Amino acid sequence: MKLSNVLSTVNQFEKSKFINFLDRICSEASAHDKELAKQFKNLDGQIKNASSGEVTQLFKLALPLYQKEVKSQLALSGAQAALLVNILSRDGNCVARVSWIEQLYAREWKQIDAQAKELQTFFTSTDKSDAYDEPKRLAIYHACLYEALHNDERVNREGKITDEERGILNVLAHKLDVTADNRVAIEHLIDPIPKTGVAECLNQLREIGIVFVSKKHQTVYVPDEIVALLHRIQSKELADKHLLRILRTFSDAELSNVLKNHDKRIRGVDREDKIDTVFKMGLSVSDILCKDMHNEQTALPERKDRLKLLIDDLQLAVNKLGSTLEERCSLIIQSLNSSAEHEFNILSATGYKSLFATLSQHMPKLPAMLKTEFELEPNQEIDVEKLRALAITPYDILFMLSNDQIKALKSEMCISRRGDARQVILESFADATDKLVENYEALARRDLAELKQKNIEIAEADIGVKFEEVTKAIFEELGLVVDEDLRRDINTAKDKADILLSLSEDDIIIGEAKTSKKGDFAKYSTTSRQVKAYVSRCEAVGKRVAQVLIVAPSFSNDFVESAEMDTEVNISLLEASGLKKILEAHKSRRNPKFSAKLFTKGGLLKADLIAKNI
Known part of the structure; x- marks a missing residue:
């Protein structure tokens, strides 16, 4: 959900912490930011009384300072806050009940704890080894992280990892090829993440303007703008769904290349497990695209051509291709990060509903698959309005399915047109909406005979809803x-x-x-x-x-x-x-x-x- 929609949804008390945090940043920044000072002056300094639109505008102006302050506060908030932020900033978790966030936290904590215990055996077995293998690299990172956390105690200060130390550790992890899941597990070994206390930590995050918590509905809201901010703080180049979209377009050989480049097992590992392993490693998307997915002997022109093909596979609308490998990689990342509006607009509201209904009819397990993919609550009803609130686009649904599933769907839906299967499926629902628009007046008059004559099969009970949806489609076209x-x-x-x-x-x-x-x-x-x-x-x-x-x-x-x-x-x-x-x-x-x-x-x-x- 957009920030303006969240502000309209929650009450004054529930948005007070965000308002107070923004108010403080705007007050401090007004002294050296003329545009922000002018906007702030228009409100007479009374952000509490400002409209949702005015608050959203202030947030946009203050965003660089807001992000800097949030990053500083998170650095002081400990491992539990970091884990919770990681969960809240993932796809599908931006609107969720508190009880479900607690379940996700418990599940994540259990996985981290199990991995930490497994790594502990690495460190005891590598103390006397001279081999520079993965256990040795992990042991080096463990020793450095331990030192960063405990060096403060020598001067009688509380042990904390500063922002500067964190930056150095990130560089070290990259050079030692320590994956994201192992970093978290190692830190849990040295500074254990609390197993309970999620509600208190949510309140802590609410104090620094990251989340909104509705007491009445026991629901947590993280606006889309805040999710993007958290991704930047985490140095996360792409949302998880977009990284998975890229990985699912890779060949088996390319997935194996990524795993081999990071000393991971590939023999006897099936395609889905390869994708899952690469995804959990937390690798840089730029490194994957420019280096890891290619064979070592692959020449630069071939790598550039492969990224050009990837742009087509992902159906990205780019104005230029870029002349260098890095430019093409950057174009892919930028296009995916800014793709949401285009992907929602590709189908009208009617078209999206029809697509989802048809896919669910041919694939009854689709709602369950969406719940697994986006960590949605098991007993939650899935509809298009819910998907829109979670920023899940028609493309996200189609790219969640494998190429074989998409081809089978196209065949079952009797779509004979040639071309990319996903694109052809989307276009067929755009065409269906166009047909209803053409016969808009007959729909308004509930003239079933005329609609049937034009090969439009529709139940009389559904005409009112269809008329409403087609009216929306016309407004969108305008x-x-x-x-x-x-x-x-x-x-x-x-x-x-x-x-x-x-x-x-x-x-x-x-x-x-x-x-x-x-x-x-x-x-x-x-x-x-x-x-x-x-x-x-x-x-x-x-x-x-x-x-x-x-x-x-x-x-x-x-x-x-x-x-x-x-x-x-x-x-x-x-x-x-x-x-x-x-x-x-x-x-x-x-x-x-x-x-x-x-x-x-x-x-x-x-x-x-x-x-x-x-």
Whole structure:
């Protein structure tokens, strides 16, 4: 979830620690940062009263200093905080119940403790050995880490590893080829990680503005922006899901090359175990791409060509290829780190739901696979809204599956088009949405006969939901931001808004999509009560409702008059045929000029006039 959405979700008490931490950093930084000082002055120094958008803007301006302070605080927080941060910054854990985080922590602690005991036997057996093998290298790192932790005690100070010492140890680990899992296990041997106390440590992390904890729902939130910040502090070049995506495109020989370069066993190890071992080693992605995956005798031009092929395999849209090996490696990393928005936009909300439903139908175990892949709670319901909140894109799902599984899916779905199987599957769902958009008016009228004539099979009970989803798809094609995160946050079992369009960090349009089989839509009193409830819910989380927009096949005269005379809320009405006409005008222009403000005029909107002015 984005920071602005988290701020809108939690209450004032639950975001107070983050606000206080940001307030202190902004106060200190204002003296030498004119832009930040100006923004801070606009709030009169009262961040507590600022809107979610204003707080988010301040966070962006103060980010370098914020990151520096968080890094400093984490360095003083001990091994337990480091382990917890590692768990919270992993894919799928940015929104999770406290009890599930505690279970993940217990599982991780058990693995680290077992590995630490196994390494202990290494050190006792290598004391008299002269061989410079892995046990010897681990013993050297162990001795240096022990010295860094205990050298303070000689001058009567508490034993801690400073930020400078940590930097030196990281270089040493890299030169000695000590993998990330072994580093953690060795440190656990010297300075044991507490087995309990997760709740107290979460509060400690909350104090330094890393997490939000909802007491009511017992849920931990880590905004996407904070996850990215933590990755930078951890020197983590890519999110885990993106590293796995890369490894799954490698051949068996390339995976073996990576393992051989780090003295790991390859004989009798199957493909999945190779991927799992490389993933857990915590290697630099740059080193894997530039060096480890290639044979030693592979020439530079061949390595560059292999990265060019990898860019295609990962379906990355890059403007240039780069002339050097390092440039191509950097392009791959940058593209994956900034891919989320593009990957969500590749399918409309409707297309994503259809994709997930179809994949689940052909692969009933898909939800369970997602829970395993992204460490989701076993009893948690998996749907597209939940996946969006966890920043899990359609590409993440398809790249989670093996090439053989993808080919089998393509065949089962009767997709005959040639090309990359994953891309072809995605495009087929984009096409399905386009077909529904073409027949948007028939969908609005609930005209099953016409839809069937156009080879669109749909149950009558599903028409309302489909109309809502296609309306979202049209808004997205018009370049509007359909905010599914906010919609999920404000919806209750009783009040469920159809569509929320974000105009800015704080301003929104509430959209309602209404079908009608009997002709003109005429239920004003019922619709009015609904939208007013949604307005109240949005305002309660700090959003300003610029307009309510109702889309229907047509409206009765009484409905139009009632909407125009309503003094409590601003309502605009738009006929389905008019919205389709606006979309067609938008598509026909080379450089369309469309603004959501065209929907805020009130009353029955003149689609012809809007289409003409795009």
